Amino acid sequence: MLLDTPVRLGVQLHPQHVTYPQIRDAVLRLEDMGVDILFNWDHFFPLSGDPEGLHFEGWTMLAAWAEQTERVEFGALVNCNSYRNPDLQADMARTIDHISAKGDGPGRFIFGTGSGWFERDYEEYGYEFGTVGSRLDDLAAGLKRIEKRWDVLNPEPTRDIPILIGGAGEQKTLRLVARHADIWHSFVRPDGLAHKLDVIERWAEKEERDTSDLVVSNELQRRGVETADALYDGGTRLFTLGFDGPDYDFGIVQGWLDWRDAKNGG
Structure with a gap:
């Protein structure tokens, strides 16, 4: 795992119960505040509150963010592999990567x-739900196709697009992390991190892949500084904050930005 990288803060704007202008304004403000990464999620209905409330689709939103923003990195936390053909996912990602490149810089x-x-999501949009195991098998096959497609697209991506994989299952998910991921995201508590990282390392040996540069990511929402400090001590360097509207509390974000800067010696 990568310990010498600076701490980064990602904010996940939940695309539910808000209008799109509210999301657009929040994106501008968060980038201006100095947030490192902006995330949304890939669902079709609210995950909390009124299940019939306002909600927006994630990938089209990310394309808008690519054009709207200048500095911040961004993505879904996380895309659902089941909802789109893997080769299409690769092409969409490559296109958004190019849209987000400003000047001579990369995406x-x-x-x-x-x-x-x-x-x-599956039932109402007509996708086969399957089982946890079958969906993970589909993800494994999909990631192979995505990486293969990136190699042949014209134009190619502007950079090696970082892959973030979410989850903590030890038999399948963490093996995919060891095989493919640049960033591993989970909600694992601080006292469970060392074990999960050991599992990743053991899978990496079988996959013959060096994971020494793997960035460990974890969640801050409904957690305090004590937990964040413990996650940091355990190797976490990307911290994400779930952020609900419409009454966005930007003071919470500023507090975590101050914590990030203190960890980075600022």
Whole structure:
């Protein structure tokens, strides 16, 4: 795992119960505040509150963010592999990567992905729900196709698009992390991190892949500084904050930005 990288803060704007102008304004403000990464999620209905409330689709939103922003990295936390053909996902990611490149710089898109879990999405949009195991097998096959497609697209991506994989299952998910991921995201508590990282390392040996530069990511929402400090001590360097509207509390974000800067010696 990568310990010499600066701490970064990502904010996940939940695309539910808000209008799109509110999301657009929040994106501008968060980038101006100095947030490192902006995330949304890949669902079709709210995950909390009124299940019939306002909600927006994630990938089209990310394309808008690519054009709107100048500095911040961005992506889904996380894409659902089940909802789109893997080769199409690769092409969409490459296109958004190019949209986000400003001047001579590279793109800023992060390909966060997972196997899916929200059954209502599947049922109402006509996707086969399957089982946890079958969805993870589909993700494994999909990631191979995505990486292969990136190699043949014209134009190619502006950079090696970072892959973020979410989840903590030890038999399949963490093996995919060892095989493919640049960033591993989970909600694992501080006292469980060392074990999970050991599992990743053991899978990496079998995969014959060096994971010494793997960035460990974890969640801050409903957690305090004590937990964040413990996650940091355990090797976490990307911290994400779930952020609910419409009454966005930007003071919470500023507090975590101050904590980030203190960890980075600022």
